[in-house]
Amino acid sequence: MKYSIPRGTKDILPADSPLWQKLEAICRHVFGAYNYHEIRTPVFEKTELFTRSIGNTTDIVKKEMYEFKDRKGRSLCLRPEETAPVVRAGLENGLIRPDQVTKLYYIGPMFRYERPQAGRQRQFHQAGVEVFGSADPLIDAEVILMNVQLFEALGLMDLEVNMNSVGCPKCRPEFRQQLKAYFKDNISKMCDDCRDRFEHNPLRILDCKEAKCQKFINSAPASVDTLCADCKTHFEEVIKMLDYQEAKVVVNKRLVRGLDYYNRTTFEVVAKSLGAQNAISGGGRYDDLVAELGGKPTPAVGFAIGIERVIEVLKKSEIALAQQPKVKIFFAALGDEARKLAFDLVIGYRERFINADMDYLGKSLKSQLKLADKLGAEKVIILGEDELKKGYGIIKDMKTSKQEEVKLDSLAEVM
Numbered sequence: 001m002k003y004s005i006p007r008g009t010k011d012i013l014p015a016d017s018p019l020w021q022k023l024e025a026i027c028r029h030v031f032g033a034y035n036y037h038e039i040r041t042p043v044f045e046k047t048e049l050f051t052r053s054i055g056n057t058t059d060i061v062k063k064e065m066y067e068f069k070d071r072k073g074r075s076l077c078l079r080p081e082e083t084a085p086v087v088r089a090g091l092e093n094g095l096i097r098p099d100q101v102t103k104l105y106y107i108g109p110m111f112r113y114e115r116p117q118a119g120r121q122r123q124f125h126q127a128g129v130e131v132f133g134s135a136d137p138l139i140d141a142e143v144i145l146m147n148v149q150l151f152e153a154l155g156l157m158d159l160e161v162n163m164n165s166v167g168c169p170k171c172r173p174e175f176r177q178q179l180k181a182y183f184k185d186n187i188s189k190m191c192d193d194c195r196d197r198f199e200h201n202p203l204r205i206l207d208c209k210e211a212k213c214q215k216f217i218n219s220a221p222a223s224v225d226t227l228c229a230d231c232k233t234h235f236e237e238v239i240k241m242l243d244y245q246e247a248k249v250v251v252n253k254r255l256v257r258g259l260d261y262y263n264r265t266t267f268e269v270v271a272k273s274l275g276a277q278n279a280i281s282g283g284g285r286y287d288d289l290v291a292e293l294g295g296k297p298t299p300a301v302g303f304a305i306g307i308e309r310v311i312e313v314l315k316k317s318e319i320a321l322a323q324q325p326k327v328k329i330f331f332a333a334l335g336d337e338a339r340k341l342a343f344d345l346v347i348g349y350r351e352r353f354i355n356a357d358m359d360y361l362g363k364s365l366k367s368q369l370k371l372a373d374k375l376g377a378e379k380v381i382i383l384g385e386d387e388l389k390k391g392y393g394i395i396k397d398m399k400t401s402k403q404e405e406v407k408l409d410s411l412a413e414v415m
């Protein structure tokens with residue numbers, strides 16, 4: 001084999017693509033019902049957009065970005081996530097304004113240089129939404145309910161929404177202080193990353209997956225206990241609305257997301273069949289990001305689903321998978337003249353959007369019938385030289401194996 005696929009990427013082959021198409025169609029359907037509109041941005045952006053938004057101390061910026069210089073020496077980056085590009089595009093095109101609600105969604109590939117492992121790839125795909133302009137807890141509840149409805153529409157059950165509030169710039173310094181005080185005595189026993197986080201961003205410690213750090217993290221102070229009055233009311237209102245809609249929500253005081261820009265609501269949806277570590281979507285509020293990226297202060301909320309992970313769950317759950325398109329009518333032709341006629345008829349069916357096909361390898365009748373069977377054809381039209389001379393073809397019903405003769409000029413209207 002001369003060429004192989006780059007590490008951490010995957011081809012999506014025809015056997016799987018109907019499932020992708022189904023998932024994408026359901027995303028568009030659900031997002032559309034909530035009045036969200038699609039935005040498509042380039043797969044690369046100026047590097048600074050991400051260092052500014054995601055945060056310099058996050059793993060994504062420190063280790064995982066596909067950063068490169070173009071031929072003019074400008075630093076560009078394959079997008080590791082889509083929130084910052086949507087904010088950039090929304091501001092640049094006047095879509096995001098503090099006095100109006102703007103609802104956007106996207107579907108597409110993202111890129112992170114991670115160690116490839118189950119469910120993690122270097123090119124992966126996300127579908128997500130971003131809503132700008134409202135600080136109302138109803139909007140937090142809306143995106144969470146939409147996320148749940150999306151998974152239910154896909155047939156996924158056994159879901160759990162984990163939710164937390166990480167506070168705001170007003171109450172976070174107090175939380176930071178408490179974390180520093182709590183970890184101070186044990187930080188030397190924790191991993192290198194945590195020691196670094198302790199200095200620059202102690203909140204990130206809560207996100208550590210190292211086993212030796214867990215016992216310290218487990219009884220660390222929780223952000224929900226240091227919320228200011230406004231953040232507390234907001235959090236309670238979101239939970240009240242979700243309860244009212246009978247969404248299954250669990251408050252998870254340990255939930256901090258891997259990006260720096262979140263404030264107040266953060267959430268993840270976990271598919272229990274994949275195990276607790278495996279969120280299939282996540283998101284939250286990011287009220288300061290628009291201003292951070294040069295816009296007027298505009299509150300915002302969003303989430304993204306990990307498409308590969310959702311596909312994995314769908315396959316495990318043995319949910320009725322989307323069907324491959326099947327050939328309806330197959331032409332088995334023998335001899336040049338018959339093949340020419342078959343080609344003409346096949347094109348005619350396709351122009352009416354009926355899936356039709358024929359043999360292109362000059363195979364024997366027996367092989368052609370075998371191929372028609374493999375393709376799942378409902379009917380086969382057999383056109384031999386003898387039949388052609390007599391002015392008819394033979395229709396074979398592949399289910400019943402019944403054959404009948406039909407005049408050539410009726411063959412265009414068999415289906």
Ligand SMILES: [Zn+2]
Pocket residue numbers: 167168169170171172227228229230231232
């Ligand atoms: Zn607050």
Ligand SMILES: [Zn+2]
Pocket residue numbers: 190191192193194208209210213
């Ligand atoms: Zn650690």
